[in-house]
Amino acid sequence: MNYQTFLVLARVCTIFLLGILISIKVNAASEQVLVVLSHDAPAYHSVKNSLSQTLNLQQAKDFQIHSIFAYEDIDAQIKSLSDLCAIVSVGVNATNRVNQLGQIIDVPNFSVLIPKDAYDSLFQNTYNKPDVTILIDQPVSRLIDLARILLPDAQRLGVMLSQDGQKQNIAIAGRKQGFVLYDVIARKGENPAIKIKDLLDRSDIVLALPDSVALTRQNAKWLLYMAYQNNIPVIGFSKAYVDAGGLAAVYTAPEAIGKQAAELILSFEKLAGDQVIPRMMYPREFSVSVNQWVAKSLNINVTENANLVEELKRAESRVQ
Amino acid sequence: MKNQTRQGLCVAFFLFVSNTPCFAYLTEADFLSPIPNALSATRIYQPVSEAPASMSVIDREMLLASGASELVDVLRLVPGFQVAHATGTIYTASYHGSIEEWSRGLQVLIDGRAAYLPLLSAVDWATLGVDIQDIQRIEVVRGTNAPTYGANAFRGVVNIITRLPFEDRGVHIRNSTGSRDARSSVSNIKNQNNPLPGLSSRKWYARYADRLLSGDYRVVMSYAEDPGFDGENDYRYVSNANIRWLYDAKPGSTFDYQFYSSYAETGRNGNDTAFDQKGDRDVTSLASSLLWRNNTAPGAERSVRFYHNYYKMMDMFEDSLKNLISDFSGLDVNDPVDSSILDSLISDRYNGLSDGIITMGKTNGLAQRYDLEYQQIQQSLSSKLVWGSGMRIDSINSRLLLSTDETLYDSSARVFANYEKSFSDLIVNGGIMLEFNQVVGLYYSPRLALNYRVNSNHTIRAIVNRAMRSPSLLESEIEFAFYHENGQSLDKLITHDPNMKPETLNSFELGYLWLIPSLQASLDLKFYQEKLRNRIIDATWLHYKNPNINHAVDSVYGIAYDPFVWRNGAWQDTQGFEADFRVQLHRHFRMSAAYAYAQTEGEWERYVNLQVGDSHQGLRDLSTTVPEHTVGILAIIGKPHKLQSSLGFYRMTDMKWLGIGEDIPAYNRYDLRFAKSFRHRLMKGDLALTFQNLFDEYFEFQAHNEFKTNVYLELALSY
Incomplete structure (x- = not known):
């Protein structure tokens, strides 16, 4: 083989290898993910951005993320994407819209940032539901664990609900941490002030749990005010509770939910036949926020927020 | 699609504007949206162990369980406070005694608005317009707090915090009927000697609270009638109305509007001479305030408050000059x-x-106050800075009190700052109030307080205060004279010293707070010393000569007449100790016990004799103007939603009240109250029976104000 022939062969091989690489790349770029946002607000964009970053950090495949708002023509968008591998609906409105498309969707359909209350209301009696939903709520045991860490001596755990449904689960979770549950049922039309007063009279600590009737934002405001007057700490389910005067809150940032959704898409890709992914899951990652002024005035010593997260994770792993 | 668009708009609206949920279920907005801030920086209560003053709190349960028929009476539960019904219509309260029927130097705040009245240089407790039912708690600062609240917080501050409209949502109606002399005749509860036969003690109270726009409001109307003391012309009919509206403009920004009105028709005592006739006194008291509060960042707040007080008292009477x-x-x-x-x-x-x-009267006139204040709070976990400034205009129009038809004004401005710094177990608190007014110019009140936490249950505090109280507009301008129908002012009855200086109060206190968590108890002890100088008080101006009157004829016809002059005429040193003990032994038993011991010495230059220059005569001893022992105990058994009984015990050793007051011997008073709540479907009710002063009669303020056994039956319904 002379030198000229060698050069020709080398070029051919180089072009061939480049061709293979390009073809691999082209194949990878065909994975399309459609993200449907309920509204044009920062929280929804945070979910999308985090999802996009997490998917593109891995090397095996390249993902193209397309986003659309729930009020736009989702049907047409799905049809225009030939290599669609997943749809992610962010928020209740987007989930509702995507779910209405029903049979048209033949790719995995994920729903994120959904309150459990909405999930139960929308999908309790139907098979037509998202393949997997990542809730925005925290498991109630996580809030109870935090209550125990912050108040080691408290005994009476108070909650305000609009119906009895959750009561038993909360009582069981509370008992595991040595709490006796005191629940107040506040139905629509009833005077919330009387209910809150009743709750505070019989509680050492109050858990603010999501409830569209018992704990509207106004009721939450007055719960926090009256609880503070009575020196009763309140643990909330969103950071807003801490900002408005609660002692502490456990919550998951939209970024963490976006990341969890991305990991879910990747795990779906690798899913073996006998593997089962739960249809509804709580956020895996979470943050803890503490109102230091409230803690100080209630004479509660609080360790760093990061330590609290670690303590909570340890508590959860012990249970598992 | 239309529905979806509407739903989307609904969520957006919920996220950013509305407080009302649009769905039957929660959405992510419930997790992501802010909650209107319930605890602004000022509402983050300072633990008592860190407060730069001695404080006592009367909470709502104590307020109601005390069975007090008048708001002022609950102050009997505060160590060092003396309370009296000077007449059936004028109530007075003082910290460390030495006080007249109108209590000067005690700041009374209703949700931050000063209830001070320039016409009286004091507060009219009978027409505050706020009912005990409207109050959540009362925080009492025992001792001067001028560095925080200004000149009128000279002796102490009574901070009345009303309930939030949210807490009172719905309809509430209450009626109370009682007798001023229950033991003399059960069958005839109307007082035999009552100048208005048929008038017994009655109260009606109606309240409605609900939600409006993004706010909560409350409307209250009440009416009270009472015959007053036996044989005295001090009956009263008082009608009150008040409104409070709390509006959330956006999370962290609230408006608080309050309006109070009180109209009182009362009797006025007199000695039946042309000079001092019995008659009527009508009072119209209006007040409105608007507070804007904005949380700028965690722990930071700014606020602007504007308020206006209007107070008109009409107690004029006429007679002939000849009489x-x-x-x-x-x-x-x-x-x-x-x-x-x-x-x-x-x-x-x-x-x-x-x-x-000729036209005569006692405290006749119209007074108004306009006040504007800006305040900013910045705090971290180890420090807190509160600073601000304000301006105020006081005015009085009173032909009788000022001898002029013109309205007189006093404009003042103030700047204040209070800085608190925590060094591990030591908290240092320094504050100063600089005030400028047209009466005395610039003056200031500083304070330094140290709180040392020995451990979580024991705190020692040391506080040094220097407070100044400027002569009020009335004190610095009074020219009280009756006037002829031709408009000419005749004999002066009260005048003032044009060279009056501010009163000064230097105080030092050492305090100890012991918290006993196992008993849910606390004991607060206070040892103090106070030195009051330049006290503004009246003196008889001997041989006063009015340039418009020919006094040469006085001796010929035997006219003895000397006016009073308000001047810096007394000093007083007081020392003693106080104890405030609270315990909750059981969920159904709690007790509050207040005790004060005081020793005072002081002198009052009762007469001024201008004929012999500036020398003074008639020094009066003030050592009996503060009672040696004061006790207030309240024990509460049971819970209001079941059967609750409460027993109050009040004791005060002998004391001389000033002004129209007299030497009053020591007394013991026992109050007893039973209350029972009941419920019928959506309606809730309360029934209460209160006995005030179960045993022997005692005297309040004057030797003829005989306080007998009062009994009240109260029924309330709410739904």
Whole structure:
């Protein structure tokens, strides 16, 4: 083989290898993910951005993320994407819209940032539901664990609900941490002030749990005010509770939910036949926020927020 | 699609504007949206162990369980406070005694608005317009707090915090009926000696609270009637109305509007002379305030408050000048000879004036106050800075009190700052109030407080205060004189020293707070020393000569007349200790016990004799103007939603009240109250029976104000 022939062969091989690489790349770029946002607000964009970053950090495949708002023509968008591998609906409105498309969707359909209350209301009696939903709520045991860490001596755990449904689960979770549950049922039309007063009279600590009737934002405001007057700490389910005067809150940032959704898409890709992914899951990652002024005035010593997260994770792993 | 668009708009609206959920279920907005801030920086209560003052809190349960019929009476539960019904319509309260019927130097705040009245240089407790039912708690600062609240917080601060409209949502109606003398006759609860037979003690109270726009509001109307003390002309009919509206403009920004009105028709005592007739006194008291509060960042807040107080008291009466001079001279107006002498006396004394109608009164006039204040709070976990500034205009229009038809004004400005720094177990608190007014110019009140936490249950505090109280507009301008129908002011009854200086109060206190968590108890002890100088008080101005009156004839006709002059005429040193013990032994038993021991010495220059220069006569001893022992105990058994009974015990050793007050012997008073709540479907009710002063009669303020056993039956319904 002379030198000229060698050069020709080398070029051919180089072009061939480049061709293979390009073809691999082209194949990878065909994975399309459609993200449907309920509204044009920062929280929804945070979910999308985090999802996009997490998917593109891995090397095996390249993902193209397309986003659309729930009020736009989702049907047409799905049809225009030939290599669609997943749809992610962010928020209740987007989930509702995507779910209405029903049979048209033949790719995995994920729903994120959904309150459990909405999930139960929308999908309790139907098979037509998202393949997997990542809730925005925290498991109630996580809030109870935090209550125990912050108040080691408290005994009476108070909650305000609009119906009895959750009561038993909360009582069981509370008992595991040595709490006796005191629940107040506040139905629509009833005077919330009387209910809150009743709750505070019989509680050492109050858990603010999501409830569209018992704990509207106004009721939450007055719960926090009256609880503070009575020196009763309140643990909330969103950071807003801490900002408005609660002692502490456990919550998951939209970024963490976006990341969890991305990991879910990747795990779906690798899913073996006998593997089962739960249809509804709580956020895996979470943050803890503490109102230091409230803690100080209630004479509660609080360790760093990061330590609290670690303590909570340890508590959860012990249970598992 | 239309529905979806509507739903989307609904969520957006919920996220950013509305407080009302649009769905039957939660959405992510419930997790991501802010909650209106319930605890602003100022509402983050300072633990008592860190407060730069001695504080006592009367909470709602104590307020109601005390069975107090008047708001002022609950202060009997505060160590060092003396409370009295000077008449059936005028109530007074003081910290460390030495006080007249109108309590000067005690700041009374209703949700931050000063209830001070320039016309009285004091507070009219009877027409505050706020009912005990409207109050959540009362925080009492025992001792001067001028560095925080200004000159009128000279002796202490009573901070009344009303309930939030949200807490009172719905309809509430209450009626109370009682007797001033329950033991004399059960069958005839109406007082035999009552100048208004048929008038017993009654109260009606109606309240409605609900939600409006993004706010909560409350409307209250009440009416009270009471015959007053036995045999005295001090009945009262008082109608009140008040409104409060709390509006959330956006999370962290709230508006608080309050309006109070009170109209009182009361009796006025007198000694039945032309000079001092019994009669009526009508009071119209209006107040409105608007507070804007904005949380700029965690722990930071700014606020602007504007308020206006309007107070009009009408207690004028008329008589002939001849009758008045008849009382002065002893000449009989009905005797023809004396009558002609009186005519010539009037002509001689008043430079040719003839008889005519004269107008008299006691505290007649119209006073107003406008106040604007800006305040900013910045705090971290180890420090807190509160600073601000304000301006105020006080005005009085009173022909009788000021001898002019013109309205007199006093404009003032103030700057204040308070800085608190925590060093591990030591908290240092420094504050100063700089005030400038037209009466005395610039003056200031500083404070330094140290709180040392020995451990979580034991705190020691040391506080040094220097407070100044400027003469009020009334004190610095008073020229009280009755006037003739031709408009001419005649004899002055009260005048003022034009060179008056501010009162000063230097105080030092050492405090100890012991928290006993196992018993849910606390014990607060306070040892103190106070030095009051330049006290503004009245003195009789001997041989006063009014340039418009021919006093040469006074001796001829035997007219003895010397006016009073308000001046810096007394000093007082007080020392003692106080204890405030609270315990909750069981969920159904709690007790509050207040005890104060005081020793005081002081002198009051009762007379000024201008004929012999500036020398003074008639020094009066003030050592009996503070009671040696004061006790207030309240024990509460049971819970209001079941059967609750409460027993109050109040004791005060002998004390001399100033002004129209007298030497009052020591007394013990026992109050007993039973209350029971009941419920019927959506309606809730309360029934209460209260006995005030179960045993022997005692006297309040004056030796003829006999406080017998009062009994009240109260029924309330709410739904």
